[in-house]
Amino acid sequence: MATSLLAWLIWVTPLIGALLTPLFAKIHSRIRDVAAVGFTLVAAVLSTITALTVSAGDYTVAWIPSLSITAGVLVDPLSLFMANIVAWISLLIMIYSVGYMKGEFGMTRYWFFMNLFIGNMLLLVLADNLLMMFFGWEGVGLCSYALIGHFYRDEPQYWVGTPGDKALGVSEEYSPTKSGMKAFIMTRIGDIALLIAIFLIYAFARTFNYNQLVTQLGGSGSWAANLARLGLLLPTALLFFGGPIGKSAQFPLQEWLPDAMTGPASVSALIHAATMVKAGVFLTGRMGPVFFIALSQFNQVPQFFGFIAWIGALTALLAATQAAVAREIKKVLAYSTVSQIGYMMLALGLAGLSANFLAGYTAGLFHLLSHAVFKASLFLAAGWVLHVTESRFMDEMGGLAKAMRLTSASMLLAGLSLMGIPLFSGFWTKDAILSLSFLGGQYILYGLALATAFITGFYTVRMLGITLAGKPSKHLEELMESGKHPHEASLTMLIPYLLLAVGSLALGLSYPIYSGPLTRYVASTFSSTIYALPSATSSASSLTDLLLLSVSTAVAIVGGAIAYFLYFRKSYEFETAMNPIQRFFWKRWYLDAIYYKVFVSGLLAASRGLYAYVEQGIWNRLNNVVAKDIMDYSRASDQLDTQVVDRAANEVASYGSRLSNLLRRLQSGVTEQYVIAFAIGIILLLAYMLFVVGAT
Amino acid sequence: MTDLLFLAFAAVTIGAAILAIEARDLVYGAAALGIAFLGVAGLFFLLDAAYVGWFQIAVYIGAVVVLILFTVMLVGPKMGEAPLGLKRVSLLAAILVSLLLGMTGALANATAFPGKDSCGSGCDLYLLSTSLLKNYGVQLEFMSLVMAAAVIGALALSKTDRGP
Amino acid sequence: MEPLSSFFAVSVILLGIGIYGLTTKRNAIRILFSVELIYNAANLNLIAFARLRNPPIVTGQVLVLFTIALAAMEAAVGLSIIILVSRLNAEIDLSKLSKLKG
Numbered sequence: 001m002a003t004s005l006l007a008w009l010i011w012v013t014p015l016i017g018a019l020l021t022p023l024f025a026k027i028h029s030r031i032r033d034v035a036a037v038g039f040t041l042v043a044a045v046l047s048t049i050t051a052l053t054v055s056a057g058d059y060t061v062a063w064i065p066s067l068s069i070t071a072g073v074l075v076d077p078l079s080l081f082m083a084n085i086v087a088w089i090s091l092l093i094m095i096y097s098v099g100y101m102k103g104e105f106g107m108t109r110y111w112f113f114m115n116l117f118i119g120n121m122l123l124l125v126l127a128d129n130l131l132m133m134f135f136g137w138e139g140v141g142l143c144s145y146a147l148i149g150h151f152y153r154d155e156p157q158y159w160v161g162t163p164g165d166k167a168l169g170v171s172e173e174y175s176p177t178k179s180g181m182k183a184f185i186m187t188r189i190g191d192i193a194l195l196i197a198i199f200l201i202y203a204f205a206r207t208f209n210y211n212q213l214v215t216q217l218g219g220s221g222s223w224a225a226n227l228a229r230l231g232l233l234l235p236t237a238l239l240f241f242g243g244p245i246g247k248s249a250q251f252p253l254q255e256w257l258p259d260a261m262t263g264p265a266s267v268s269a270l271i272h273a274a275t276m277v278k279a280g281v282f283l284t285g286r287m288g289p290v291f292f293i294a295l296s297q298f299n300q301v302p303q304f305f306g307f308i309a310w311i312g313a314l315t316a317l318l319a320a321t322q323a324a325v326a327r328e329i330k331k332v333l334a335y336s337t338v339s340q341i342g343y344m345m346l347a348l349g350l351a352g353l354s355a356n357f358l359a360g361y362t363a364g365l366f367h368l369l370s371h372a373v374f375k376a377s378l379f380l381a382a383g384w385v386l387h388v389t390e391s392r393f394m395d396e397m398g399g400l401a402k403a404m405r406l407t408s409a410s411m412l413l414a415g416l417s418l419m420g421i422p423l424f425s426g427f428w429t430k431d432a433i434l435s436l437s438f439l440g441g442q443y444i445l446y447g448l449a450l451a452t453a454f455i456t457g458f459y460t461v462r463m464l465g466i467t468l469a470g471k472p473s474k475h476l477e478e479l480m481e482s483g484k485h486p487h488e489a490s491l492t493m494l495i496p497y498l499l500l501a502v503g504s505l506a507l508g509l510s511y512p513i514y515s516g517p518l519t520r521y522v523a524s525t526f527s528s529t530i531y532a533l534p535s536a537t538s539s540a541s542s543l544t545d546l547l548l549l550s551v552s553t554a555v556a557i558v559g560g561a562i563a564y565f566l567y568f569r570k571s572y573e574f575e576t577a578m579n580p581i582q583r584f585f586w587k588r589w590y591l592d593a594i595y596y597k598v599f600v601s602g603l604l605a606a607s608r609g610l611y612a613y614v615e616q617g618i619w620n621r622l623n624n625v626v627a628k629d630i631m632d633y634s635r636a637s638d639q640l641d642t643q644v645v646d647r648a649a650n651e652v653a654s655y656g657s658r659l660s661n662l663l664r665r666l667q668s669g670v671t672e673q674y675v676i677a678f679a680i681g682i683i684l685l686l687a688y689m690l691f692v693v694g695a696t
Numbered sequence: 697m698t699d700l701l702f703l704a705f706a707a708v709t710i711g712a713a714i715l716a717i718e719a720r721d722l723v724y725g726a727a728a729l730g731i732a733f734l735g736v737a738g739l740f741f742l743l744d745a746a747y748v749g750w751f752q753i754a755v756y757i758g759a760v761v762v763l764i765l766f767t768v769m770l771v772g773p774k775m776g777e778a779p780l781g782l783k784r785v786s787l788l789a790a791i792l793v794s795l796l797l798g799m800t801g802a803l804a805n806a807t808a809f810p811g812k813d814s815c816g817s818g819c820d821l822y823l824l825s826t827s828l829l830k831n832y833g834v835q836l837e838f839m840s841l842v843m844a845a846a847v848i849g850a851l852a853l854s855k856t857d858r859g860p
Numbered sequence: 861m862e863p864l865s866s867f868f869a870v871s872v873i874l875l876g877i878g879i880y881g882l883t884t885k886r887n888a889i890r891i892l893f894s895v896e897l898i899y900n901a902a903n904l905n906l907i908a909f910a911r912l913r914n915p916p917i918v919t920g921q922v923l924v925l926f927t928i929a930l931a932a933m934e935a936a937v938g939l940s941i942i943i944l945v946s947r948l949n950a951e952i953d954l955s956k957l958s959k960l961k962g
Contacts, residue, residue, distance in 0.1 A: 702866065706869075716893050716897070726889075732897065736900045736903070739907075743867065743907050743911055744911075745907050745921050748921050755931075756931075756932075763935055763936060763939055764889065764892070764893075768889060771946045772946075789879065790880065794876075824921055828922050831922075832922050832926075842930070843929065843933055849940075853937070853940040853943075
């Protein structure tokens with residue numbers, strides 16, 4: 001009990017911290033800031049201690065006994081792996097926030113939601129059942145809404161999108177409040193699917209608990225068998241995956257994430273690196289093996305995991321192309337996140353498609369780890385760049401490398417990791433996914449992933465080139481003339497992203513050392529289950545491996561080289577005139593506009609149409625016809641009316657008003673009368689009791 | 697012996713209660729209220745509820761009455777005392793109350809209440825405390841939450857904004 | 861031994877006094893007295909009824925503990941309201957306070 005308390009405290013601590021934030025704010029704003037960071041620190045330390053000391057297990061307490069639903073924390077390698085990533089990266093982001101958000105308005109709200117965000121994410125990760133997980137899931141969604149719309153006054157500098165930019169007549173500019181709403185509603189679509197799936201599972205399995213779901217898989221009477229008999233097993237799995245699609249911004253629900261850049265840079269980092277979008281990957285990882293075992297009993301594995309893999313690969317390519325033409329630095333990073341999450345989904349999908357489930361599984365999770373580190377670093381550094389240049393457009397930056405050496409260096413390190421340059425962490429994990437898809441015989445998926453790797457190399461170098469190299473832009477020169485020179489961030493901001501960038505390199509350098517043990521550790525999550533997951537050793541020769549490595553590296557480097565010649569040498573000017581392909585990418589494949597047209601405008605048009613044709617056209621005409629008849633009739637009866645009915649009605653009405661005057665006195669507001677009424681009530685009750693007693 | 701004690705406590709309680717309501721000076725009224733509370737505490741002792749009795753003394757006399765006395769001092773003892781007149785409403789109230797008393801008396805006579813018997817293990821303080829913490833632990837926690845809210849509310853209400 | 865009914869009698873008399881005070885008095889503090897007396901009547905009832913069973917039920921005493929605590933809170937909040945009202949109006953005669961009346 002005592003040790004499992006540690007695991008509980010991991011997610012409870014930030015939530016308590018969130019609740020206490022307003023209280024600390026009353027004392028002093030400094031204490032509030034320090035306390036907010038302190039609670040996250042405690043959570044991070046606790047998650048590490050738990051990983052080191054608490055033995056794996058499901059620590060439950062009773063929750064809703066009548067439905068035999070228990071609450072609990074599941075301590076196993078997967079949850080601890082995630083909890084440590086979430087908590088430690090969140091901590092660095094929180095430290096960064098202290099400096100970055102200094103002097104902004106609504107800071108009590110900011111800290112409250114940041115801690116709530118982290119607490120909910122940790123709850124999501126550590127929950128031992130689907131219901132509790134869903135609480136965290138929704139809490140994360142709520143906090144993301146609040147934090148994306150943190151600057152709810154909608155000042156122009158916090159918007160995203162180029163002013164006046166339109167696709168199909170739909171504005172591609174988003175204010176903080178609008179994009180917050182968009183994120184909330186779009187993820188909600190996936191959540192509904194997820195909720196339906198959870199309740200379907202519960203209806204058949206009578207439990208939400210992960211471990212029980214696994215152990216109850218055997219036999220012909222299991223929940224999976226019952227679902228499959230009705231033909232619902234595959235639909236349930238697909239609906240379940242709807243949640244991760246929404247939360248992790250996968251096609252077709254990827255459109256909310258790029259616009260979510262309206263929040264502060266620290267929030268973007270938190271959403272992209274540590275929480276929110278990782279929730280979908282985690283949940284797929286958590287339930288993936290369960291569905292794998294369930295579906296494999298009915299030979300439906302390729303459909304479900306193929307779907308995941310295809311969604312992932314498509315999203316990866318789709319988002320990467322958009323990143324290649326984006327104008328805002330944070331939008332490049334946002335598209336890149338969507339693309340990288342696509343890689344993770346691809347890996348999880350490949351797990352089910354290939355002969356080696358655990359290899360794909362760990363590849364996805366490892367890429368999550370390396371992505372969390374370098375993307376957090378990139379976002380935090382980008383936040384500082386935005387602050388210094390007072391602009392969100394890359395063409396208004398340029399030549400920052402001279403003034404900000406450390407920031408530039410950390411962006412470079414993290415960028416190289418994102419590209420997948422050898423020795424960086426991104427290299428190993430991305431390559432694992434690529435070679436897995438090739439060795440698994442999924443050549444189309446491999447092609448898509450390879451194309452994405454090429455574009456990733458391109459857009460990363462493009463982003464670095466435009467912002468850091470070359471000459472300062474006109475905007476920047478004007479800024480310098482007014483005395484605002486670009487300079488390094490203060491230590492509270494610099495250290496987090498520098499540490500993460502160096503960490504990304506260190507993770508890459510030491511990958512050969514830790515990958516084996518960590519793979520075994522994460523894989524041991526499922527060693528206790530009674531069902532063996534396929535883990536055939538790779539049959540590929542080391543030569544094939546090497547070839548695959550060099551192909552993916554070469555592709556990324558070629559992409560980077562093209563961008564180098566295009567953007568490092570010349571200064572970049574944003575042009576509205578683009579060639580058709582660029583325009584197609586720039587307009588986000590017109591998906592956003594189409595969604596808006598179909599769902600938002602479509603709904604409005606439908607309701608307007610209903611009003612115009614149904615309400616006005618049919619109902620009113622009907623009404624008019626009826627009314628005309630009635631008028632004729634009533635004219636005839638008018639005489640009768642005034643003479644007889646009216647007088648009767650007036651009489652009744654006057655009685656009514658007299659009665660209400662009488663009743664009005666009851667509501668006098670004079671307390672004594674109420675008390676007297678109360679006393680009379682007691683007396684009547686006593687009289688009744690006396691009567692009853694007397695009767696017996 | 698208990699009979700005598702009961703009569704004494706009952707008489708003190710009722711007398712002091714009447715005095716509390718009818719005393720011309722609010723300070724005397726508050727003091728009389730304290731005595732009435734003491735009398736009720738005595739009745740609790742007679743019912744073998746010693747712990748509740750002590751609790752009553754501590755909370756009511758130690759806290760509530762003192763609080764009332766302070767308030768009376770702060771507000772001013774004479775403030776808002778309407779002259780006592782036998783109004784229509786007093787008459788009505790008196791009639792109602794006597795009706796109440798009469799009917800309850802009749803009911804009590806009609807129903808055979810058992811006499812008070814020996815308490816045994818049921819009045820054990822140990823049982824009370826374990827029951828309080830085991831069966832009513834959650835309620836106890838909520839109680840403390842409500843109490844905290846009440847304290848904060850009272851503070852917020854009586855906080856003076858030192859205006860101009 | 862005193863029969864339990866006599867305890868009920870005391871309780872009812874206290875309730876009567878409380879109701880009488882509530883109806884006839886206008887002073888806010890006096891009304892608070894009445895409310896406290898009614899509380900005590902209820903408490904006495906609970907303790908006495910808990911003795912009806914043999915062995916007695918502990919729940920009655922637990923409930924009374926809760927009631928006493930609640931009454932103390934109610935008194936604290938009520939009195940602070942009275943202080944506030946007296947500061948704002950120089951008056952705690954409830955019949956003359958009609959600011960909140962619609």
